[in-house]
Amino acid sequence: MIEARLKKRLGSLEIDASFSRPGPGVTALFGRSGAGKTSIVNMIAGVLRPDAGRVIVNDKTLFDSERRIDVPPEKRRIGYVFQDGRLFPHASVEKNLTYGMKLTPAGLRYVDLGQIVALLDLGHLLARRPGKLSGGEKQRVAIGRALLTSPRLLLMDEPLASLDAARKEEVLPFIARICREFEIPIIYVSHMIDEVSRLADKTVVIHNGKVDIEASRRIAGKDGPTSDSDKTDGSRERVC
Amino acid sequence: MDYLRFSPAELEALRLSFKVASVAVISSLPFGVLSAWIISRMTFPGKAVLNGIIHLPLVLPPVVTGYVLLVLLGRKGAIGAFLYDKLGLSFAFDWKGAALAAAVMSFPLMVRSIRLSFEAQDRGLEKAARTLGAGPVRVFFTVTLPLITPGIITGLILAFARGLGEFGATITLVSNVEGETRTLPLALYTLIQTPGGEDGAMRLCLLAVILSMAALAASEIITHRFLSRMEG
Numbered sequence: 001m002i003e004a005r006l007k008k009r010l011g012s013l014e015i016d017a018s019f020s021r022p023g024p025g026v027t028a029l030f031g032r033s034g035a036g037k038t039s040i041v042n043m044i045a046g047v048l049r050p051d052a053g054r055v056i057v058n059d060k061t062l063f064d065s066e067r068r069i070d071v072p073p074e075k076r077r078i079g080y081v082f083q084d085g086r087l088f089p090h091a092s093v094e095k096n097l098t099y100g101m102k103l104t105p106a107g108l109r110y111v112d113l114g115q116i117v118a119l120l121d122l123g124h125l126l127a128r129r130p131g132k133l134s135g136g137e138k139q140r141v142a143i144g145r146a147l148l149t150s151p152r153l154l155l156m157d158e159p160l161a162s163l164d165a166a167r168k169e170e171v172l173p174f175i176a177r178i179c180r181e182f183e184i185p186i187i188y189v190s191h192m193i194d195e196v197s198r199l200a201d202k203t204v205v206i207h208n209g210k211v212d213i214e215a216s217r218r219i220a221g222k223d224g225p226t227s228d229s230d231k232t233d234g235s236r237e238r239v240c
Numbered sequence: 241m242d243y244l245r246f247s248p249a250e251l252e253a254l255r256l257s258f259k260v261a262s263v264a265v266i267s268s269l270p271f272g273v274l275s276a277w278i279i280s281r282m283t284f285p286g287k288a289v290l291n292g293i294i295h296l297p298l299v300l301p302p303v304v305t306g307y308v309l310l311v312l313l314g315r316k317g318a319i320g321a322f323l324y325d326k327l328g329l330s331f332a333f334d335w336k337g338a339a340l341a342a343a344v345m346s347f348p349l350m351v352r353s354i355r356l357s358f359e360a361q362d363r364g365l366e367k368a369a370r371t372l373g374a375g376p377v378r379v380f381f382t383v384t385l386p387l388i389t390p391g392i393i394t395g396l397i398l399a400f401a402r403g404l405g406e407f408g409a410t411i412t413l414v415s416n417v418e419g420e421t422r423t424l425p426l427a428l429y430t431l432i433q434t435p436g437g438e439d440g441a442m443r444l445c446l447l448a449v450i451l452s453m454a455a456l457a458a459s460e461i462i463t464h465r466f467l468s469r470m471e472g
Contacts, residue, residue, distance in 0.1 A: 047367045073370040086368035089470045090386045099382075100372030131470060149372055 002027070002153060002185050006043050006053040015039055015209035018053075021202055026179050026186045028200035030193070036209040037189045038083070041155045044187065045080045046073035057153045057185070077108070079146030079154040083161050085138040087130035093141050094126040100149035109150045111182070116144045119181065120174050136167040140174060147178065154178075157189045168195075175199060250440060252419055253427035254447065260335055260423055261403035264342035265350070265396050272347060272395060273385075276354035298348040302408025306341060309413045313340070337414035338421045342403035350399040357391025358384075390463040397459040401452050424448060 005018035015036045021027045029037045042048035044055055046062065049070065055063040057078070062071045079100075087096050098113060117123050120140045130138060139159050146154060159175070160168045176199060179186055190196050196203055205212040246254070279291055297305045313320040313331050323329040331337030361384065369379045385392075407425040414421040416430065428444040431437035 045371050047370060072375070073367070074373045074375050076371075077373075078371060080368070080371040082364065082368060084364065086362075086364050088365060088369075088383060099369070099374075103373035103378075129470070145372065 001056070001058050002044075002187070003054070003056040004040070004044055006040060006050045006055070008039060008043060008048070008050045008053075010036070010039060013039075013209050015043075015050075017204075017206060017209065017211045019204045019211055019214050021185060024179075024183045024185050025202065026188050026200045028196040028203045029187060029189045029206055030196050030200075030203050031191060031206035031212075033191055035206045037191075037206050038157055039209075040206065041080070041157050041187060041189055044153070045078050045155055046071060046076050047080075060152070074103075077104075077149065077152045079149055079151030081139070081142050081146050081154070081156040081159045083158040085130070085142040085162075087133075087138060087141055087145070089130055091129075092126065093122065093128050093130065093133070096130060096141055097122070097126075097145050097148055100145060104149050111147060111150055113148065116148055119177060120144045134167065135163045136170040139163065139171050143171075143174065143178070147182070151184065154182075154184055154186045155189075156186065158191070160190075160192070160195060172198065246443060247440060249418065250427060250444060253422055253424050253444070256335065256338075256419070256422065257404050257424040260338045260342050261400050261406075263336075263339040264346060264403045265399045267339070268343040268347055268350065268399070269392070269396065272350040272354055272399075273392065275347075276351045276358055279351070280355045280358035294351055295348045297345050297409075302345060302406075303412050305344060306409035306412025309341060309344060309409065313337075313413075331414065333414055333417050333421060335414075335420055338406075338410050338423060339403075341409040341413045342406040345406050345409050346399035346402035349402050350395040353395030353398055354388065354391050357388035360391075361387055390466050393462045393466070394459050397455050397462075401455040404451060404455075405448065 001020075001022050003020040006015060008015040013034075013036055017036070017040055019027070029040060031037055039048055043050045043053070043063075044057075050063065050065065052065040053063065054061070054065070057076075061067070061069050062076050062078075063069060087093075088099065091099070094113075097116065101109065101113065117126070120143060122140060122144055125133065125137060125141065130141065133141065139162075143156070143159065156175070160171055163171065172195070175188075179199070188196070188199055202214075202216045204214050275290075275294055279287065279294070309331075311317055313323070315321065315324050315330055315332055320331065323331075329336075331340055365383055365387070366379050369383045370376075374382065404423075405425055406423070407429065410421065410423065411426060411429075416422050416426045422430065424444060424447070428441055428448070431441040431444065
């Protein structure tokens with residue numbers, strides 16, 4: 001469950017966005033570059049402070065300007081896959097993957113290294129340093145690193161934007177696999193309609209910092225037929 | 241004359257210089273990192289003043305710096321009297337005073353080099369570490385510090401070379417006592433003042449050139465190695 005209401009003035013851009021989603025599944029934040037999508041996920045992650053608003057994930061209030069709650073990013077348990085990967089260049093792939101996992105109390109972990117390595121096909125990369133990985137490999141490691149913190153919410157900020165079409169196809173199926181295997185809400189930022197339609201079952205269109213359209217919709221997938229329902233569910237029929 | 245036949249006094253000066261410069265850079269390093277961090281990452285009123293004070297030894301005549309240290313840290317000085325009464329610590333005519341002079345004089349070089357690394361660093365990596373569950377202190381020691389290592393090494397070596405050659409502030413603060421404060425440049429100065437000291441002076445001159453070149457080369461090699469390890 002996610003509920004976000006965010007206000008922030010950034011130069012000439014006035015962000016004033018709210019959206020919510022019950023239950024797990026992929027919510028896409030869709031819009032042109034410069035619309036404020038990245039700032040919105042930064043505020044959810046806690047690396048950018050909103051001027052006002054509220055962020056609640058799974059009934060846990062992470063930010064509330066009225067109640068003066070501002071949980072620091074390291075305590076939010078939100079996984080964040082950055083557009084540019086942001087792998088630690090001085091550490092091996094394996095050290096990158098386990099960096100956040102080791103900081104997660106054992107009792108809160110729902111996924112282990114072996115599972116992630118198998119899921120994202122990272123076995124042959126573990127000993128290498130991020131510097132020599134291909135773009136697609138880097139993003140898979142970044143996704144794995146975020147998932148290994150066993151987050152209550154996963155943010156993905158244009159994880160495929162820096163990749164060419166072939167590399168995209170290398171990563172997309174893995175992302176689809178993640179939302180099938182883990183019961184966590186995912187916020188997926190993109191300006192590419194094909195990615196959004198392949199992955200998301202709810203789309204929030206952001207325009208000039210505001211929510212333009214908030215629509216829950218199912219897209220034809222192997223799990224079921226196309227249907228256009230209103231914003232509802234949290235039901236189990238996820239298509240991604 | 242034989243450029244490799246050092247007299248015991250010259251070797252003593254060399255040994256002392258190494259000791260003074262090493263102690264100077266190692267004990268000032270934590271302060272150097274802290275100052276560089278404050279200057280590059282924080283904004284507060286009076287920051288320009290702090291920056292100015294740190295860089296002052298770079299532009300002041302070294303004798304002035306030495307004299308200020310003497311006034312502050314001499315046994316009757318504002319800070320020196322306290323240190324002597326409470327800790328029995330005295331800098332006058334003592335190698336520790338020479339180390340202090342070298343530390344103060346080389347401090348701006350160290351801070352500059354470390355500060356440049358802080359400023360060149362991708363802050364995004366620190367944010368990524370925060371979202372992975374690391375608090376600010378852990379981020380500093382596991383992400384920031386390892387990534388600025390080349391800058392720290394360069395700063396250390398530059399400061400070491402500067403400390404090795406420190407003359408003006410040293411002779412003003414702790415005078416020129418053989419075996420205690422007569423470092424390589426002071427020994428060189430003494431030899432130049434002594435009739436018949438030319439051979440010794442030339443030997444120490446060459447030694448100074450070789451040591452400085454070696455320090456620069458070491459800095460280059462270590463930085464290069466570090467960067468290539470990061471890429472591969």
